[in-house]
Amino acid sequence: MSAMLLNKEKWPEFVKMLAGKKVLAPQADGDAMRFAAVAEGEAPALDYNNTRVPPKGALFPQTETMLKFQSGSEQVEEPQLDQETVVLGLRPCDARAMAIVEKLFKWDIDDPYFVRRRDLTTLVGLACIEPGMNCFCSSVGGGPASTEGLDMLMVDLGENYLLEAFTEKGEALLAETKDLLEEAGDVQLKEKEKVVGDAEQKIKRKVDTEGVPEGLPGLWEDPLWQKVSASCLGCGTCTYLCPTCHCFDIQDETEGFDARRCRMWDSCMFDEYTMHTSGHNPRPTRRERTRNRINHKYGYYVDKFDVIACVGCGRCTNLCPVNIDIIETIRQVKEAL
């Protein structure tokens, strides 16, 4: 692992040196921030809390075209994935989510789309200095400077960014930009520890997950699910904004004589999510769907991959239209155990 320093004045040049690759970075959109492609010659400012929509689409786009074909033709065209991409300034929680989801996409078979995109993508994180209102990463195995899933981490040290690479891709990026960088010393590494330690102290909300994965099956018929889901609108906000939610549907779509097979995000909160052809739905109401969302993150995923599929980014709680609060839900689960 190498640690380097980048003076913030050289940040625009650093971004410029990535030319030729697609650069995704958080950009202002009214009051909110969102990940978007950086226009040539621009250098995004990274002083933001977090984006509303997570950057998961960089590896798992909301709509992935798997193949294209035309009516009357037997030719099938598969889009080639060859765009090298750099995601700049994603938060450690979002990178960690990508590592968690990767376990599934590399499980029984390597998912060609996710794995290919991951190979083509360099993830450059930015450690959190100001955790948001509903951040609880440190309660679920992460932290403001977690490096899991990242190729490189940047830490804001005031005048400089401290750059640390953890993978070949990260090292390659440091090598490409070495003219702009200086070697970091112990002073800066100590400074980093302080900055990260301070950030950890600022995390306001905590979740106690002990016993939750083991206890969830016993709460299958517990009245708590009725209580939690009573106000649920059944929209996809919590799942679409969740960096670890990875359910998808595959559909064929047509436009005139052109057709495409697409894989798109799906949401377990939608009522047609597990609808069978017969019309039967094993999750007929929002009670079962809410139970599924929590069980998938805090139960099934732990059974299968030994990690909670929630990184504590707080988005579902921030933006739920009716204040369904995952921290409170887990507290209620604990209480019911």
Add this chain to the structure above:
Amino acid sequence: MKMDLEQLRKTAAEVVSRDDVRYLVGWKQGTYGYRVAPGFIEDAAGAAELIFSPLCTANLATYLTLAEQLPVPRGEEPDDRKVALMVKGCDSRAVVQLLVEKGIERDDVVVIGCPCPGVIDADLLAEKYPETEDLAEMKWDGEDFLLIHGGEETKIARDELLAEKCRLCRYPNPIISDIMLDQEVETWELAEDEGVQEIEGKDVDERADYWAEQFEKCIRCYSCRNVCPLCYCQDCVLDRLNPTWVNRSVNFSENTAFNIARAFHLAGRCIECGECERVCPANIPLGKLNRKLAREVRDKYGFEAGVDPEAEPFQASFKPDDPEDFIL
């Protein structure tokens, strides 16, 4: 005006104790900070959780049609008791419009009216007074808002935080109610609808560009549809797969198809409660679109949604002597 919480809770406890009432939907303190959550109150004791304050932005009328109809076990009777609902002025218009459309029956619901001096814009509040984990309260205090947090009271000028929908509100007092919780509030001077004026000031190409940029952000979570008290089709055009009217693909074309379908299905039906815009995680200014359509319907057809329970639904009425002079 001051809302007497004791009175509210006492009334709610009485209503929810009635034999013909199944549960009551009102507002309660949320899980942290300024958050307010919908409360489903099933007994008199539960009524102690209820609040009514400038933080109660949500329109709970959506729960009248959102409630799931579960199969009734053999040998049991369906529970057809009433639902009690707390409404502000704008929310009451949703109830009226549902009655007009026969989406609900008048006997299905006990309407508890809360005259409303205007609620806050939560984004503005959080921006100026950052959120905290400990609970905060708000009150109306004469012309101002009063924020009560950590034992401290902060007076905030009404204009600083008032939600856009309230600046434009012509109906702060519930139009329909079985029980009115307080005296009517006086209506206030209306702000200009700058959002709609901005749209009207653009030519066709500029408008297309503006909405293209907005719809491009849409992630199709359908929170705008689900939160809307007037989007209650059992079988929504957006969910149909055979035929697929709107593809699931998230791109400009499909997003536009969705947003136009949503807006037009609400023309002459939207009661301008602003919930769609409030909940949109992509910050799309849906209110401008809805209010523009509402204004068109008002100007051209003299119809306003949700103000007259006896009205005929605008999109479903027919007159043989309709001049139809706009048909080419």
